[in-house]
Amino acid sequence: MKLNLKVWRQQNNSAKGKFVNYKIDDVSEHMSFLEMLDVLNEELIKKSEDTIAFDHDCREGICGSCGFMINGRAHGPGSGIATCQLHMRSFKDGDTIIIEPFRAEGFPVIKDLMIDRSAFDRILQVGGYISAKTGGIPDGNAIPIKKEDSDLSMDAAACIGCGACVAACPNSSAMLFVSAKISHLGLLPQGKIENDERVIKLVAQMDEEKFGSCSNTYACEAECPKEISVTNIARLNKYFIKANL
Amino acid sequence: MILDSKIPAGPLEKKWTSHRFNLKLVNPANRRKYKIIVVGTGLAGSSAAASFAELGYNVLSFSYHESPRRAHSIAAQGGINAPKNYANDGDSVWRLFYDTIKGGDYRAREANVYRLAEVSGSIIDQCVAQGVPFARDYAGYLDNRSFGGAQVSRTFYARGQTGQQLLLGAYQALLRQVNEKKITFFPRREMLDLILHDGKARGIVVRNLVNGKIETYTADAVVLATGGYGNVFYLSTNANASNATAIWRAHKRGAFFANPCYTQIHPTCIPVSGDYQSKLTLMSESLRNDGRIWVPKKKNDLRKPNEIPENERDYYLERLYPSFGNLVPRDIASRRAKEICDNGFGVGETKMAVYLDFVDSIKRLGKETIKQKYGNLFDMYKQITAEDPYNVPMRIYPAVHYTMGGLWVDYNLMSNLPGLFVIGEANFSDHGANRLGASALMQGLADGYFILPYTIGNYLASEKFGKINLTDSSIKSVKNNVEEIISKLFNIKGKTSVNEFHKKLGKIMWNNVGMGRSKKSLNEAINQIKKLKKEFWSDVKIVGEKENVNAVIEKAQRVADFIELGELLATDALNRQESCGGHFREEFQFDGEAMRNDKKFTYVSAWEFKGENKKEKLHKEKLEFENVSLTQRSYK
Ligand SMILES: Cc1cc2nc3c(=O)[nH]c(=O)nc-3n(C[C@H](O)[C@H](O)[C@H](O)COP(=O)(O)OP(=O)(O)OC[C@H]3O[C@@H](n4cnc5c(N)ncnc54)[C@H](O)[C@@H]3O)c2cc1C
Ligand code: SF4
Ligand code: FES
Numbered sequence: 001m002k003l004n005l006k007v008w009r010q011q012n013n014s015a016k017g018k019f020v021n022y023k024i025d026d027v028s029e030h031m032s033f034l035e036m037l038d039v040l041n042e043e044l045i046k047k048s049e050d051t052i053a054f055d056h057d058c059r060e061g062i063c064g065s066c067g068f069m070i071n072g073r074a075h076g077p078g079s080g081i082a083t084c085q086l087h088m089r090s091f092k093d094g095d096t097i098i099i100e101p102f103r104a105e106g107f108p109v110i111k112d113l114m115i116d117r118s119a120f121d122r123i124l125q126v127g128g129y130i131s132a133k134t135g136g137i138p139d140g141n142a143i144p145i146k147k148e149d150s151d152l153s154m155d156a157a158a159c160i161g162c163g164a165c166v167a168a169c170p171n172s173s174a175m176l177f178v179s180a181k182i183s184h185l186g187l188l189p190q191g192k193i194e195n196d197e198r199v200i201k202l203v204a205q206m207d208e209e210k211f212g213s214c215s216n217t218y219a220c221e222a223e224c225p226k227e228i229s230v231t232n233i234a235r236l237n238k239y240f241i242k243a244n245l
Numbered sequence: 246m247i248l249d250s251k252i253p254a255g256p257l258e259k260k261w262t263s264h265r266f267n268l269k270l271v272n273p274a275n276r277r278k279y280k281i282i283v284v285g286t287g288l289a290g291s292s293a294a295a296s297f298a299e300l301g302y303n304v305l306s307f308s309y310h311e312s313p314r315r316a317h318s319i320a321a322q323g324g325i326n327a328p329k330n331y332a333n334d335g336d337s338v339w340r341l342f343y344d345t346i347k348g349g350d351y352r353a354r355e356a357n358v359y360r361l362a363e364v365s366g367s368i369i370d371q372c373v374a375q376g377v378p379f380a381r382d383y384a385g386y387l388d389n390r391s392f393g394g395a396q397v398s399r400t401f402y403a404r405g406q407t408g409q410q411l412l413l414g415a416y417q418a419l420l421r422q423v424n425e426k427k428i429t430f431f432p433r434r435e436m437l438d439l440i441l442h443d444g445k446a447r448g449i450v451v452r453n454l455v456n457g458k459i460e461t462y463t464a465d466a467v468v469l470a471t472g473g474y475g476n477v478f479y480l481s482t483n484a485n486a487s488n489a490t491a492i493w494r495a496h497k498r499g500a501f502f503a504n505p506c507y508t509q510i511h512p513t514c515i516p517v518s519g520d521y522q523s524k525l526t527l528m529s530e531s532l533r534n535d536g537r538i539w540v541p542k543k544k545n546d547l548r549k550p551n552e553i554p555e556n557e558r559d560y561y562l563e564r565l566y567p568s569f570g571n572l573v574p575r576d577i578a579s580r581r582a583k584e585i586c587d588n589g590f591g592v593g594e595t596k597m598a599v600y601l602d603f604v605d606s607i608k609r610l611g612k613e614t615i616k617q618k619y620g621n622l623f624d625m626y627k628q629i630t631a632e633d634p635y636n637v638p639m640r641i642y643p644a645v646h647y648t649m650g651g652l653w654v655d656y657n658l659m660s661n662l663p664g665l666f667v668i669g670e671a672n673f674s675d676h677g678a679n680r681l682g683a684s685a686l687m688q689g690l691a692d693g694y695f696i697l698p699y700t701i702g703n704y705l706a707s708e709k710f711g712k713i714n715l716t717d718s719s720i721k722s723v724k725n726n727v728e729e730i731i732s733k734l735f736n737i738k739g740k741t742s743v744n745e746f747h748k749k750l751g752k753i754m755w756n757n758v759g760m761g762r763s764k765k766s767l768n769e770a771i772n773q774i775k776k777l778k779k780e781f782w783s784d785v786k787i788v789g790e791k792e793n794v795n796a797v798i799e800k801a802q803r804v805a806d807f808i809e810l811g812e813l814l815a816t817d818a819l820n821r822q823e824s825c826g827g828h829f830r831e832e833f834q835f836d837g838e839a840m841r842n843d844k845k846f847t848y849v850s851a852w853e854f855k856g857e858n859k860k861e862k863l864h865k866e867k868l869e870f871e872n873v874s875l876t877q878r879s880y881k
Binding site: 028031049056081089121125132157191 | 296315369526625744
């Protein structure tokens with residue numbers, strides 16, 4: 001198929017960006033979206049033009065590197081997938097596709113589609129962990145954990161830190177991301193010990209990093225590649241109230 | 246030069262304990278005076294960095310990724326081994342040791358492998374304490390599954406995302422130390438050279454991938470945890486950016502490269518579909534617990550899989566290996582798949598695939614159970630192929646997956662260069678000629694949490710460290726060297742893209758140095774690679790800016806290094822005139838199985854760089870087996 005692409009090009013963080021039009025022929029429906037961009041980049045190299053910068057690595061939806069807005073949707077059409085898992089069979093011959101970076105104050109653009117998501121690391125850094133040191137730990141089976149809790153914890157722990165929830169949210173809130181970590185750890189007996197402190201610290205840092213607040217639009221859940229549920233946000237709110245009592 | 250593996254004396258079971266007792270310690274109050282550079286934040290690098298910092302050392306942590314959590318370890322699916330014997334099926338440290346030595350086709354050090362088996366139990370405990378949500382049974386206890394090459398259930402898992410969960414555990418431990426200001430994390434930095442001072446590894450030169458600046462960092466020791474080199478084959482299951490540059494550049498500074506020809510081809514991956522393909526996707530080995538591998542008995546059978554009756558199917562692994570069946574080790578499963586397809590029994594459009602069928606287990610266990618166990622893998626398969634494996638068998642074919650070779654290290658995980666330590670997939674240490682499933686995660690975390698924190702202390706306590714000055718000419722020359730390589734690449738102004746070169750290299754490697762190797766194919770590969778290297782350095786085309794984000798110049802350097810490594814890989818394969826594990830020389834086989842030559846080749850090949858375009862020098866570390874007897878591996 002043949003496609004028209006409108007791609008956001010921005011030389012660096014302080015430069016002004018703009019959309020640039022590209023035509024691309026011979027796109028196979030079996031290609032992944034990123035492979036289509038690879039092909040375009042090879043064509044740009046042939047023409048001695050600078051390639052489009054975008055983050056990617058695993059190309060199987062797990063590392064959380066990739067992600068941009070495709071026709072206004074974080075990670076593009078389809079649900080439960082990251083950009084790298086999107087295949088060209090989701091588009092038709094002659095389509096125009098608009099590609100731009102995730103936009104949020106907390107995610108400054110580095111170049112083209114590449115953004116800086118280090119704010120997520122800084123949020124987790126203040127308490128997104130259980131403070132267990134290496135060594136001196138009792139047997140793994142010493143604390144049985146209810147399968148139900150462990151499964152719910154795993155559901156939340158599946159978050160890949162891609163930032164699509166922030167990009168999808170009208171307020172650029174990072175609540176889904178933060179609540180996923182809070183639930184992952186808070187649902188486990190090992191994680192309960194530091195729960196109150198963790199909730200307070202992470203929420204404070206989230207505000208510090210200029211992410212907005214949650215107004216329950218649930219756009220985050222709809223675009224999350226790991227289908228992290230908004231019930232995690234409810235859990236975070238519950239923990240937060242309890243921690244501040 | 247004699248390679249000293251520094252294996253401690255004494256009985257196998259006591260070696261590590263007595264060695265630990267003999268290691269020198271750094272006084273807790275003095276630890277803050279030492280600085281350690283750790284390159285890489287995968288399982289090995291993150292766990293090491295966090296553990297060093299907890300002990301009180303200052304750590305500088307580097308990665309070319311934007312965040313430590315993006316490291317390739319995140320993609321590991323199936324699980325991690327530990328001989329806890331929770332399944333009460335007769336597992337023990339000794340059995341894990343034995344399975345790993347045998348699985349590696351008797352080409353690994355007994356002492357290292359035993360230590361790995363010994364500490365692996367603590368890894369599970371550690372991870373549980375960190376909040377890794379391993380799968381559990383209804384009583385709330387940890388659940389296990391089986392992996393290839395073992396007849397016990399010792400694999401711990403977190404759905405199909407075990408690597409992700411283990412890495413998040415290590416990453417969080419690392420972040421905690423960033424918060425404590427014991428670790429400084431440098432994102433988007435690519436190590437391009439190693440700094441030696443007075444014969445010791447004392448620093449690294451990196452390119453800042455955001456602004457293109459070349460930066461220099463120094464410390465008292467350098468740890469490389471930079472992963473494997475599977476992408477030398479272009480297509481592999483590795484993440485796109487995975488590369489060999491860190492270890493290759495260290496090799497060019499004198500670190501020996503061990504067993505480069507030991508590469509693992511994983512039997513169950515989604516087959517190649519087109520020329521634009523950028524990577525191959527693994528379908529976890531755990532699927533072989535419940536999936537059955539088969540092909541039609543008739544050549545070129547064009548019927549749909551569900552139309553082929555039971556008695557016209559060949560479950561060839563179950564037929565050939567009745568006691569291990571579908572759970573034979575990876576090298577064997579891969580070779581048999583290739584053989585079957587080469588003989589015309591392959592399925593699918595390209596005929597380069599076999600079926601992995603779940604229909605029996607869905608009947609036996611119900612769709613829900615299968616979904617619980619493998620749901621995300623099934624979804625992934627469907628996403629890529631647009632076929633539903635709950636109804637139609639998966640089509641799979643082998644793909645490059647893991648590299649057992651890597652920089653040579655002694656028992657302390659130190660290379661032959663003092664102060665340069667190498668851990669995780671980047672070293673050669675524990676898997677011999679073939680790695681068993683679920684043991685890379687185990688090794689990476691063993692190295693980082695429970696081995697290197699002890700042995701690096703011994704090194705720091707034993708040595709004196711002179712002050713080094715960034716303005717020293719020796720350091721400046723390393724930096725200049727890096728800058729020159731980059732300028733040189735920009736100045737070639739050729740016509741061929743970096744990716745085209747990478748693809749060409751991949752084809753040479755896969756066709757001649759892949760699942761089957763012969764004297765003829767290896768010589769062919771070496772000649773072709775030499776030619777490719779010349780072409781690369783006269784015709785590669787770099788676009789974009791030097792001092793900005795530039796994926797082209799990043800990749801150009803990686804591909805330049807892959808080309809050189811590819812030649813060494815083929816040279817090593819040519820030297821090893823035997824078949825063992827993942828290294829299959831067509832001249833040396835019996836009944837389709839690998840035929841070792843223990844008399845001549847029970848050694849580790851460690852290659853020394855002798856200068857650009859010069860032949861590398863081979864050093865041999867003899868492997869001694871005192872506790873297991875070398876037999877022909879049998880899984881029948
Ligand atoms: C798809 C897949 C599934 C797997 N499943 C399993 C499994 O179920 N069980 C199992 O045991 N094993 C599995 N493996 C193998 C296992 O995942 C890897 O061997 C292991 O994770 C490697 O960890 P590592 O820490 O050594 O390196 P990696 O995780 O590869 O990390 C390398 C790190 O080094 C950094 N780096 C590299 N070079 C440089 C440089 N020049 N400068 C700066 N930074 C650099 C990278 O940024 C990264 O942080 C799987 C592998 C694949 C590909
Ligand atoms: S919650 Fe979902 S969308 Fe948000 S960072 Fe995690 S995986 Fe991405
Ligand atoms: S590239 Fe890793 S999630 Fe898309």
